[in-house]
Amino acid sequence: MKLFLAVFLIFISSTILYSQETGHNIKISIKNLSNNPVYLGYHYGIRKYVIDTILLNENGEGNFIGNEKLLQGVYLIITPTKKFVEILISENQHFSIFTDTLNLVENLDFKNSPENSKFNDYQKYVRKQQIEIYNLVSEKKGITDSLQISVIDSKIEKTQDIIYDYWKETAIKNKGSLLGLILNSMLEPEIPKSIKKKKNKVLETFYYKEHFFDNFDFSDSRILRSPVLHNKLDIFFKNVVFQSQDSIHFESEKLLSNPNINIDIYKYALVYLINMAETTYNFNTDELFVNIADKYFISKQDLWGDINFLLNLKKRTDKLRPTLLGEKAPEIVMQSYAGNNISMLEISADFTILFFWDPDCDHCRDEIPELKEMYQKFDNDKLKVLAVYIGENYPLWSEFIKENDLNSFLNVYDPFNTSNYKNYYDLTVTPSIFILDKDKRIIAKKIGVEYLSVILNKLINN
Structure with a gap:
């Protein structure tokens, strides 16, 4: 009994020392x-x-x-x-x-460090299975027989299932620990059999989107010091959510309204979203950027503290605000190729395409023929193109117009930017395209020429 008590006291004292x-x-x-x-x-x-x-x-x-x-x-x-x-x-x-x-x-x-030992074992096991998959993929490259390819594909799928099952098992066994948090946060939603039976891809996609963050603990800030949160946001907003400004805005609001979200995770998500809105070039996200900046940054100075950052952010939003969708396009009066002045607001047409370009821009030269071909399909009173040369080299510009027979466009330029159009229209890249309605309100922007015909057909038919 005394020996047991002595051992017990040693255990207690060592535990206290460890905990302290x-x-x-x-x-x-x-x-x-x-x-x-x-x-x-x-x-x-x-x-x-x-x-x-x-x-x-x-x-x-x-x-x-x-x-x-x-x-x-x-x-x-x-x-x-x-x-x-x-x-x-x-x-x-x-x-x-x-x-x-x-x-x-x-x-x-x-x-x-038992937790690191488990983490190490997990990584080694997964690496071993990944090497197996890599070898199978390499083996498949030299095979043409469909039956053999099918056998290899089956082995790859089986190995992937082994990895995923081991992943889930390790996450469950280590629930509550940092290892469990990381592995659980990385898990993707599994489509229920009841939905799979319906063989409806739209329903499956919707379920996947709605349950994408089911395993993610937004209340635990430890996940910030890992790549998991950023990668999760990247996959969701760039691959899972439909790539439109409205869809991203809707899903952003849902995520940020989570009542359990940790304040540091909340701030990280906001910085991620505003950076994504600023750096997305394949579709227009200016309204999203301004909305996030106004609602979550500029109006909440106490949350961020960095006054210089907020002042620069406000300057950026103020620059974008005049050309947001629905706004009346800022007036520009420029000298035409023919020598007279043209006012954008005085152009008479149901729709006007503002096309900012430069003959030195490779992408512009590629899109000009497509724009010309598309324009010729519409009546002149329905549509006009105001093609704005953003450079200063008149001989280069005029020669390009002659060589490519662009006289059907309203060709204008402002070599000294006296109209301040470069600031009004935030011209950081060329070509840059805006579609204006009859009242010169902006109804589309930052789109490629390849989408113009589809958009204009819908607009004109309506």
Whole structure:
């Protein structure tokens, strides 16, 4: 009894000591890397940051030590050659890492960190299965027999199922831990058999979209220090959501209204969305950008604090505001190719195409013939093209008009930008196309010539 009590007291005291450990102490031992620096970094979304550096001794050993605990997440041990291994920093931040420069990942091992050992086992198992898939894909390349291809495809699918089942099993077994959080957050929704039976792709796609974030815990900020959140947002808004401004805006509002969302995740999602709205070029997202900026940034200065950032953001929104959809296009009066002045607002037509271009622009030269061919299909009173040359080289411009017989367009230019049109229309790329209605309100913008005919046919027929 006394022996049991003594052992029990030793256990209790060691547990108390362990629970009272403060700060972090991560011992590094890398074979064949003596007297070299090693860096401790971490993920934050898709970016990586270095927060500490140590110099390994002659035995390739060193310690990352600090009085404060590290914020939990996925961290990196980086060598001078920029090779790295990923580790999990969770509640226990006193452990040892062992590896070898011959193969940092395959030779990785841990002491006193069960969670990292599980993470390591998971990665090694998945890598092994992925190598199997790679070999099967390579084998398939040299085969023409359909039966053999079918057999290989079946093996690939089976291996993918093995990976996914192992992934789910590991996530469930480690629920509540950082490892469980990461693996669970990466899981995709599974279409129920009841829906699959209907063989309705639209229904399946809708279900997938509506349940895409079912396994994602928006309340746990640890996920920020990993690539998972950013990748999840990327897949959802660029591949799952229909690529239109209205659809993205609707889904953005749903995501941001989640009552359980952590404030830092909320802010990260907002920065992601406004950056996406600013850098999407395959369709117009100006209204989305202005809406997010007005509603979530400019009107909530206390949330962001950076006044200079908010001032620059306001300048950007003010620049976009005059040419948002539904707004009356800013007037431009320019000199025509024939020598007289033309006012955009005085053009008489049901629809006007504003085409900003430059003969030196390869894309412009490619689109001009398509625009000309499309324009010839419509009545002159229904549609007119105001082709605005954005450069200053009159001989180059006039020669291009003659060579390509573009006299059916209203060709104008403003070499000194006296009309300030470049600022009004935010001309950062060429060609840039706007469609205006009879009252010169903007009804479409930032579209390719290939879509003009379809859009105009619908507009004119209506």
